[in-house]
Amino acid sequence: MVPEPALPDPPLLQAMRRRWMGLLARADAATIAARLAEAPALPPHIRLRGPETGLVMTRGRQGGDGAPFNLGEMTVTRCSVRLEDGTVGHAYVAGRDARQAELAAVLDAALQDPDRRPALLAAVIEPLAAAEAARTAREAAKAAATRVEFFTMATMR
DSSP states (O other), X not given: OOOOOOOOOHHHHHHHHHHHHHHHHHSOHHHHHHHHTTSOOOOOEXXXXXXXXXXXEEEXXXXXXXXXXXXXXXXXXXXXXXXXXXXXXXXXXXXXXHHHHHHHHHHHHXXXXXXXXXXXXXXXXXXXXXXXXXXXXXXXXXXXXXXXXXXXXXXXX
């Protein structure tokens, strides 16, 4: 008898899912597809919803913790899919990229399977995370190069 792989506890799985969905939402469809070329084939799926494009109202808060107000509308595309084993995956991405939304939804469903998860994390999610970290570091270095130190009257005395 082969023991079943241990599933992460629900809060850990939720945190893992939040991370991979954030990375997939911030990556573009071409980048995701390029990473999938090096990954095991995704399982067949059926669309439950979409991809559909619509608007959502974004909200803000004055000073970060004040009264909420409507900031404006943002275009999003959503998609929901179901794999043959019944696992459901969802995705919401900024903009109108239907392909990105569907790829993200299929990956969300596939990554919930503990047998598929390690290979997909290694081939798709971790490279996306590394590319995002490198991009963030480049932008931070570029911003740091323009930093100006101002002297105040107190430091000049």
